[in-house]
Amino acid sequence: MKKKPKKKVVKKKVKTPKKSNPFIWLGAALLVTLIAMLPIFGTELLNYDDELYISQNPFIQSFNIKALFTEFYQNQYSPFAMTLMAIQYKLGLGTGTLKGISLLWHLLNVALVFLVIQRLFQKQNWAFFVAALFGVCTLQVEAVAWLTASMKIGTYAFFFLCALYFYVRYTEKQEKKWLGFAFGAFVLSCLCKEQAVAFTPTLLLVDYYKNRNWLSTTVLVEKIPFLIVSVLFGILTLQASAASEAQQTVFQYGFGERLLFALYTLGAYLTKMIAPFNLSFFYTYPIKGAIPVYFYVYAAIAIAILAVLVQAIRRQNKTVIFALLFFAFNIGLTIFTQLLSVRDVIMADRYVYIPAIGWFLFLAYVLEKIISPKIGQAVAQYIGLGLILILAVSTYNRTNVFKDSITVFSDVIEKEEYSDKKNPYLALPYNNLGIAYKRTGDVQTAFQYFEKSINSGNSYARAFLNRGNIYFNAGDNNKALQDYNRTIELEPSNAKAYSGRGAINAQNGQLDVAMQDFNKAIELDPYFTDALSNRGLVYMQQQNYEASLADFSKILSFDPKAHDILSTRGVVYDRAGKQDLSIQDHTKAIQLQPNNGNYYLNRSYVYNKLGKRNLAKQDALTAKQLGTPVSQEYLNGLNE
Numbered sequence: 001m002k003k004k005p006k007k008k009v010v011k012k013k014v015k016t017p018k019k020s021n022p023f024i025w026l027g028a029a030l031l032v033t034l035i036a037m038l039p040i041f042g043t044e045l046l047n048y049d050d051e052l053y054i055s056q057n058p059f060i061q062s063f064n065i066k067a068l069f070t071e072f073y074q075n076q077y078s079p080f081a082m083t084l085m086a087i088q089y090k091l092g093l094g095t096g097t098l099k100g101i102s103l104l105w106h107l108l109n110v111a112l113v114f115l116v117i118q119r120l121f122q123k124q125n126w127a128f129f130v131a132a133l134f135g136v137c138t139l140q141v142e143a144v145a146w147l148t149a150s151m152k153i154g155t156y157a158f159f160f161l162c163a164l165y166f167y168v169r170y171t172e173k174q175e176k177k178w179l180g181f182a183f184g185a186f187v188l189s190c191l192c193k194e195q196a197v198a199f200t201p202t203l204l205l206v207d208y209y210k211n212r213n214w215l216s217t218t219v220l221v222e223k224i225p226f227l228i229v230s231v232l233f234g235i236l237t238l239q240a241s242a243a244s245e246a247q248q249t250v251f252q253y254g255f256g257e258r259l260l261f262a263l264y265t266l267g268a269y270l271t272k273m274i275a276p277f278n279l280s281f282f283y284t285y286p287i288k289g290a291i292p293v294y295f296y297v298y299a300a301i302a303i304a305i306l307a308v309l310v311q312a313i314r315r316q317n318k319t320v321i322f323a324l325l326f327f328a329f330n331i332g333l334t335i336f337t338q339l340l341s342v343r344d345v346i347m348a349d350r351y352v353y354i355p356a357i358g359w360f361l362f363l364a365y366v367l368e369k370i371i372s373p374k375i376g377q378a379v380a381q382y383i384g385l386g387l388i389l390i391l392a393v394s395t396y397n398r399t400n401v402f403k404d405s406i407t408v409f410s411d412v413i414e415k416e417e418y419s420d421k422k423n424p425y426l427a428l429p430y431n432n433l434g435i436a437y438k439r440t441g442d443v444q445t446a447f448q449y450f451e452k453s454i455n456s457g458n459s460y461a462r463a464f465l466n467r468g469n470i471y472f473n474a475g476d477n478n479k480a481l482q483d484y485n486r487t488i489e490l491e492p493s494n495a496k497a498y499s500g501r502g503a504i505n506a507q508n509g510q511l512d513v514a515m516q517d518f519n520k521a522i523e524l525d526p527y528f529t530d531a532l533s534n535r536g537l538v539y540m541q542q543q544n545y546e547a548s549l550a551d552f553s554k555i556l557s558f559d560p561k562a563h564d565i566l567s568t569r570g571v572v573y574d575r576a577g578k579q580d581l582s583i584q585d586h587t588k589a590i591q592l593q594p595n596n597g598n599y600y601l602n603r604s605y606v607y608n609k610l611g612k613r614n615l616a617k618q619d620a621l622t623a624k625q626l627g628t629p630v631s632q633e634y635l636n637g638l639n640e
Contacts, residue, residue, distance in 0.1 A: 022114075022118065022124055025114070025124060025125075025127065026111060026114045026127075026128070026131070028132070029110055029135055030110055030135070032135065032388060032389075032392050033106065033110050033135030033392075036391075036393075036395040036396050037103050037141070037144060037395065037396075039396065039399040039400045039403075040099050040102065040103050040144060041096055041099055041100060042096075042403060043099055043145050043399070043403050043404070044403065044404040044405075045095060046146060046148075046402075046404070046405050047405045047432050047436055047439075048146075048405070048408075049146075049148040050146070050148050053082075053148050054089075054147060054148060057073065058527040058558035059071075059073055060082055060085055060086040060089055061089065061558055061559045062557055062560070063086050063090050064086075065083055065086065068082050068083055068086070078152050078191070079191055080188055080191035080192050081155045081191070081193065082151070084151075085151050088101060098147060099145070102144055102154060103144060105144075105150060105154030106140070106143075106144045106150075106154060107135075109154065109161055110131050110134060110135040111131070112161035112162060112165060113127075113130060113134045113135075113161060114127045114128065114130075114131035116161060116164050116165050116168060116357075117130045117357075117361065119165065119168050119169070121319070123364075125364075125381075126365075126368070129360070129364045129384050129388075130361050130364055132388045133356075133360040133363070134360060136392040136395050137273055137352075137356055137360075137391055137395070138272075138276035138279060138391055138394045138395045139272060139276065139279065139350075139352050139356070140349070140352075140353060141349070141395055141399050141401075141402065142348070142349040142350045143349070143350040143353045144399075145402035146281075146350070149350045152192055153193060153353050155189075155193075156189045156190075156192035156193035156195065156196050157353055157354050159185045159186070159188040159192060159196070160185075160186070160189040160199055160354060161354075162185040163182045163183070163184075163185035163186040163189060163199060164182075164199070164202065164206070166178045166179075166181040166182035166185060167182040167203060167206060168206060171206060171210045174218075179222060183225055183226065183229075186199050186226060186229065187229055190229060194233055194234070195330070195333060195334075195354070197229075197230040197234055198329050198330045198332065199226065199230075200226045200230045201329045202326060202329055202330065204223075205321075205322050205325055205326055205329070207219060208318065208321070209318050209319075209322045253288065255339070260291070260295060260299055261295075261346055262335050262339055263299035263303065264295045264298045264299045264346075265298075265334075265347045266298075266305075266331070267297075267298030267300070267302035267303075267305075268347060269331065269352050270301060270302065270305060270359060271298060271301055272349075273359055274363070274391075276391065276394050276395075276398070279349060279398060280411070280416060281349075281401075281411065281412050282345055282428065282429050283345050283346045283347045283348065283416070284345065284346065284416045284423055284425035284426060285345075285346050285425050287418075287424075305324065308320070308324070309321070309324045309325070309328075312324065320362060320365060322358075323362035323365060324358060324359075324362055325358070326355070326358030327355045327362075328355075330354045331351065331352065344425075364384075404436065405435070406433065406436045406437065406440075409429045409436065412429045413426060413433065416429070422457050423456065424456050424458035425458065426452075427454075427456045427460035427463060428453075428462075430449045430450070430456060431450060431453040431460060431462055431463045431466060433449045434446040434448075434449030434450040434452075434453065434463070434466060435466060437449065438470070443470060447467065450463050450466050450470070454467065459490055461486075461487045461490035461491035462487070462491070462494070464483045464484075464486045465483065465487040465494060465496055465500070467483050468482075468484045468487065468497075468500060469500065471483060472504065477504050477507065477508075480504060484497045484500045484501040488501070495521040495522070495524040495525035495531060496521070496528070496530070498518070498524070499517065499521040499530050499531040499534055501517050502514040502515070502516075502517030502521065502534055502535075503534055505517060506534065506538055511538050511542060514534075514538055515535065515538055518531050518534055518535035519535070522535065527558060529559070529565075532551045532552075532555050533551070533552070533568070536548045536552045536555075536568070536572070537568075540571075545572055545576035546576075548572045549572055549573070549576065552565055552568060552569040552572065553569065563588070563589040563592040563599070564589070566586075566588050566589040566592070567585065567586055567589040567596075567599050567602055570582045570584075570585030570586040570602060570606070574605070574606050579606050579610055583606055583607070583610075586599055586602050586603035586606065587603065595626060597623035597626030597627055597628025598623070598628055600619040600620070600622045600626070600628070601619065601620060601628055601630060603619050604616045604617075604620040604623065607619060608637075608638065617639070620634065620635055
């Protein structure tokens with residue numbers, strides 16, 4: 001019997017769904033971040049650290065890279081971050097461009113968050129969700145819109161995330177080059193901000209998630225360089241901040257209260273990252289003995305999350321453990337210092353820049369593993385997208401608050417001021433708002449805010465200093481002197497108060513007494529240009545021209561484009577009989593400020609002394625055209 005041929009079984013090809021292009025997801029995260037942060041381009045520098053650390057930083061202005069790496073500046077050691085800013089200033093970039101670079105750092109960090117999450121967890125949707133939330137989180141505005149924060153936080157975060165990505169790559173095949181890249185990026189991160197030392201314990205989290213044996217020789221040895229660098233930068237940070245008064249205040253709390261504040265801060269960060277209500281640039285402490293109920297509510301939230309972490313450890317839920325410990329390790333330094341001391345502010349939005357990644361990773365897990373099975377994947381995705389859009393709108397609005405110092409500190413006072421009692425912790429915001437109004441020419445409003453600062457009950461030294469400056473400019477030297485003395489009494493290290501008092505003594509003809517104050521101011525702050533300039537003028541009056549020239553030359557070493565100092569040094573050179581050098585300085589000053597008639601007139605006097613009457617006459621006529629009073633007798637003498 002003939003066998004029937006077997007029928008061929010044709011297997012149907014099952015189409016596997018195409019994976020979506022990761023660059024589309026990354027592009028979406030970057031786009032929503034860019035739109036949310038757009039108002040940053042219209043913001044200005046703030047009178048809170050932007051001048052101190054950037055626009056008036058002598059190391060940055062003079063491009064003194066050696067000093068940045070070998071010296072502490074204002075109790076800070078962030079040499080690489082400041083070097084990058086010095087390069088930007090060397091290129092002559094304006095504020096708008098500097099803010100654009102700040103936003104660029106943030107966008108680069110968004111991209112790195114996406115790459116790290118995708119590489120480590122192999123989940124594209126998580127990578128998008130975490131990166132997008134990181135980008136549009138309203139608490140991140142402070143770290144992006146405030147240039148001082150961005151200079152350090154934006155750069156440290158970039159190298160931190162680079163190092164994390166490289167280390168994740170290293171754990172995949174143990175290729176030594178990736179470990180080397182990770183270490184190099186980690187060092188650069190530490191050179192930008194001390195918080196980078198949290199990278200070392202973060203490595204242990206990656207090892208844990210990757211099932212690497214912590215006790216193996218390989219894993220232990222590879223951590224040694226990271227640990228050494230962390231310890232070294234920890235010591236450097238302690239040395240830099242040893243003389244700082246930032247953590248001192250006359251309002252002391254007991255340990256129990258400080259523990260409550262630490263838990264409150266932790267709970268507030270976690271809550272405000274997804275519900276950004278009542279954000280402030282300057283969160284003040286509660287008045288002692290009157291701690292609000294919401295402090296306990298936020299503390300309870302923190303305790304609840306800690307309970308979630310404990311439960312995750314019991315169940316060995318690696319993702320939750322990684323996410324929450326990532327947040328804890330990277331916020332831990334800030335929370336720990338709060339237990340030891342009371343600082344100017346109880347919390348600050350910028351401190352969660354990197355820690356936010358862990359919290360958003362936890363939310364991604366909750367959305368997919370807990371919420372999605374109950375309500376459906378599509379609905380869960382809409383919830384995630386809705387949260388991103390809500391935060392983007394909130395961030396756009398919050399960025400507008402950072403327009404300038406007036407908008408920032410007005411917002412602080414609106415949110416932190418009590419209607420029925422004084423808030424002593426508002427002394428600084430009142431003072432800085434006063435400074436901002438003074439610079440607009442509204443001296444009366446400025447004076448009112450300095451008075452509010454003084455009357456806040458905090459005995460804030462710098463408010464006395466600034467009120468003293470108003471008195472000084474108004475010619476009321478007696479009241480100015482009282483305020484300068486009060487400033488020195490409250491803050492003996494205030495160089496500006498000594499310089500102001502010295503200026504009054506110099507006006508009164510007490511040059512020796514004035515010199516003592518100027519010397520003290522310069523001892524306290526060797527880079528304080530006002531004190532150096534005032535001392536240089538007194539030296540000139542005393543006909544000590546070499547000492548005078550040394551002071552003005554030192555200022556110019558910080559800021560070679562200080563045209564007023566160039567012209568003044570030109571006058572000193574003339575009196576010292578060095579007319580050729582005098583002409584050079586006056587000419588440079590004119591090149592930098594061609595519409596200043598005084599500079600032309602000063603050069604005219606020197607040309608006349610050298611017998612170059614035609615040149616002297618040209619300068620004198622130019623000065624007159626520019627509105628500078630020129631003696632007719634002097635002009636007639638040039639015609640003879």
